[in-house]
Amino acid sequence: MSSSITITVLRFVTGALxxxxxxxxxxxxxxxxxxxxxxxxxxxxxxxxxxxxxPWIELMCGVMLILNVFAQSNALIxxxxxxxxxxxVTNNLLRGIIHDCGCFELLDxxxxxxxEISFSTILRDLFFIGLILPILLYGSNVFFRRR
Numbered sequence: 316m317s318s319s320i321t322i323t324v325l326r327f328v329t330g331a332l333x334x335x336x337x338x339x340x341x342x343x344x345x346x347x348x349x350x351x352x353x354x355x356x357x358x359x360x361x362x363x364x365x366x367x368x369x370p371w372i373e374l375m376c377g378v379m380l381i382l383n384v385f386a387q388s389n390a391l392i393x394x395x396x397x398x399x400x401x402x403x404v405t406n407n408l409l410r411g412i413i414h415d416c417g418c419f420e421l422l423d424x425x426x427x428x429x430x431e432i433s434f435s436t437i438l439r440d441l442f443f444i445g446l447i448l449p450i451l452l453y454g455s456n457v458f459f460r461r462r
Contacts, residue, residue: 322454326380329446333377333393336419340370350417354403372396386454390447397447401440404432 340347348366351357357365373396376389407414416430430436 318453322450325446325450326383326386326454329393329443329450330377330380332443333373333380337370337373337377340417341374347417350415353414354407355412356403356406369396380450383455384458385456386450387456390450390454394444394447394451397440397444401437404436404440407432408434
């Protein structure tokens with residue numbers, strides 16, 4: 316498989332994942348605000364702001380990755396979000412604080428389970444970081460590409 320095709324597949328897969336992750340957070344910001352609060356990383360005054368902004372960042376970056384619009388820049392944004400999230404999960408696990416992950420609430424609703432943070436959450440996020448890294452390194456960073 317050529318590197319161009321690989322990057323395209325990675326853009327579509329990661330873009331779709333972030334769109335899927337953003338949807339329930341956007342439609343239920345009160346629940347997501349409670350999830351953000353459980354991480355105990357932000358001052359209480361910033362939690363509502365983060366609960367509103369983060370899902371829209373996920374959605375916009377996911378859409379822009381799929382459309383190949385500034386793919387490297389969007390990959391960098393998502394990489395930063397994932398690294399911060401992974402640090403938060405690790406921090407809470409080390410402190411013995413177990414709570415709802417808040418990652419893929421839509422799948423939780425479809426499959427009837429609630430995902431709590433765990434070591435597997437960290438591994439999954441590292442896997443997602445690995446999927447994004449090639450886009451960051453080799454993806455396009457233009458709005459329109461001339462043929």
